[in-house]
Amino acid sequence: MGQLGLFDTDNILASLSKHGDPLERLSISIPWKEFKTPLHNAFRKERKSNAGRPHYDYLLMFKILVLQELYNLSDNQVEYQILDRYSFKRFLGIGPEDKIPDEKTIWHFREYLTSESVFEELFKKFNRYLDKNGYKAQKGMIVDANIVEVPKQRNSRDENGEIKNGEIPKDWKDKPAKQSQKDTDARWFKKNGTNHYGYKNHICIDNKHKLIRTSITTSANVHDSEPLFKLIDAKNSNQTVWADSAYFSSETEEILKEVGIKSRIHRKGYRNRPVSDFQKKMNHKKSMVRARVEHVFGRMSMMHKNTLRCIGQRRAANRNYLRNMIYNMTRLETLIRFA
Secondary structure (H helix, E strand, C coil), X not given: CCCCCXXXXXXXXXXXXXXXXXXXXXXXXXXXXXXXXXHHHHHHCCCCCCCCCCCCCHHHHHHHHHHHHHHCCCHHHHHHHHHHCHHHHHHHCCCCCCCCCCHHXXXXXXXXXXXXXXXXXXXXXXXXXXXXXXXXXXXXXXXXXXXXXXCCCXXXXXXXXXXXXXXXXXXHCCCHHHHHCCCCCCEEEXXXXXXXXXXXXXXXXXXXXXXXEEEEEEECCCCCCCCHHHHCCCCCCCCEEEECHXXXXXXXXXXXXXXXXXXXXXXXXXCCECCCHHHHHHHHHHHHHHCHHHHHHHHHHHHHCCEXXXXXXXXXXXXXXXXXXXXXXXXXXXXXXXX
């Protein structure tokens, strides 16, 4: 294979642009400089001296995490793809000759941000940018939850019993290596006859822009309706909430009314009191709005298949904040492109 000429790289990048490189569009649409300050502040206390090898640029590292989630890549895979793909290099702002971080560096960077809960801060900061730039939450709130699966644990019945009681199995206490690989926060959940193991990503989007405004991560066995009031977005211009029948209860309806929030939650039938024809008609009408949240989960599923490569609820919550923010980034790019 011949060596690349002086203008060959430019020609390759021009060809990628001609074919509509989505990473180039994302790079232009997102205000990446907004993330510099919180990233530098997070690492300020970690780096106490200038001795040793200089660190990689924090914004570069953050954009690598964005690539990982966009293309569902492991640390090893994203390192390889950066080496291999011109579109990745252009997105990161590096050239073919530049050194890139290895998989261990990427892992340590993400772990540190997780330990400092920086992903939640970045999610909120980007949402503040959306508010300031013409994308305020409007036309009401739509709430729903999605199961995010993690690798299944092969525990004995006794071990699972101890975990459910909030205890660490006796056999694990003297085996820190084994314990570090066990997820004691994830739970089983049965949906439509299928068992799932992991967590739930609870979100609230605004009806106008389909942007995620608030989010909470719980274990998979937590009922969808439990975090409802923590998801309510007080900044939405229309204090109306849409949700499916899993969120309906007489108590919920009363509380929503007391706090001045209009309920558009689907009515639920009971054994001796089925849903009336009128309620079915109203549920169908509500679905025309509520279905917009399914578009959000559908887009996110295309990116990462609703799975996580991590252990523990803290990591899962931080990863969901990152994923929800990246969805908002891709949604913003779409809104700008079709404005």
